[in-house]
Structure formats: C-alpha cells, structure tokens
Amino acid sequence: xxxxxxxxxxxxxxxxxxxxxxxxxxxxxxxxxxxxxxxxxxxxxxxxxxxxxxxxxxxxxxxxxxxxxxxxxxxxxxxxxxxxxxxxxxxxxxxxxxxxxxxxxxxxxxxxxxx
Numbered sequence: 001x002x003x004x005x006x007x008x009x010x011x012x013x014x015x016x017x018x019x020x021x022x023x024x025x026x027x028x029x030x031x032x033x034x035x036x037x038x039x040x041x042x043x044x045x046x047x048x049x050x051x052x053x054x055x056x057x058x059x060x061x062x063x064x065x066x067x068x069x070x071x072x073x074x075x076x077x078x079x080x081x082x083x084x085x086x087x088x089x090x091x092x093x094x095x096x097x098x099x100x101x102x103x104x105x106x107x108x109x110x111x112x113x114x115x
Contacts, residue, residue, distance in 0.1 A: 006044075015076055019079070022077055029082075039066070042067060043065055044066060047059045052088075057088075062080070062083055063079070064078055
C-alpha cells in the first residue's frame with residue numbers, strides 16, 4: 001500500500017499537456033478526509049473507478065505530482081500515462097469470489113462479452 005495520499009481523479013479531465021486537473025469534488029473530499037494540504041511537488045496516488053474484463057469493480061491507479069497551472073489557474077497532477085494500472089477494490093474482490101463460488105456450484109464458466 002502506498003504512503004501517498006489517495007486522491008480521486010477524473011482521468012478524462014486532463015489539460016492540453018496531459019496533466020490531470022485536481023478540481024473535482026472527489027479531490028477536495030479525499031484531501032480533507034486525509035488532512036492533506038495540496039502543495040507544489042506533493043506526491044499523490046490518483047485513482048478512478050473502472051471495471052475489469054469480467055465486469056468486477058477495479059480502480060485505475062497512477063502516481064502523480066501536484067503542480068499549479070498558472071494558465072488554467074488550478075492545481076494539476078503530472079502523471080506518466082504509461083504507468084496507469086488496475087487495482088482491485090474490496091467490492092470487486094468480493095464480487096469475483098462470489099462469482100467463482102457460483103460458477104463452481106453450477107459447473108459453468110463466465111461468458112465473455114461479445115464486441
């Protein structure tokens with residue numbers, strides 16, 4: 001587990017330089033809950049909700065560094081888009097375990113979505 005503050009981020013809310021804007025309510029709530037004050041160079045573990053190929057809840061996760069965008073007049077996080085990864089959530093892990101038990105009982109395997 002990372003010692004960095006975990007901060008929700010909308011991965012679709014990037015500026016022209018590919019930096020994630022730290023302007024959504026989830027950012028404010030997560031920082032307040034962890035009693036973290038954003039500052040230049042602050043390391044963050046940014047996350048967003050997603051689903052894996054089987055439909056289980058997971059998080060998209062990437063480490064970033066806070067910087068203030070003078071142009072946008074807001075805090076942004078510099079991230080390496082090549083290092084985004086999936087991490088299971090507790091709900092996703094529980095759903096996956098329940099699905100495995102149901103499949104074992106029924107003797108079936110999950111159908112892959114078409115498309």
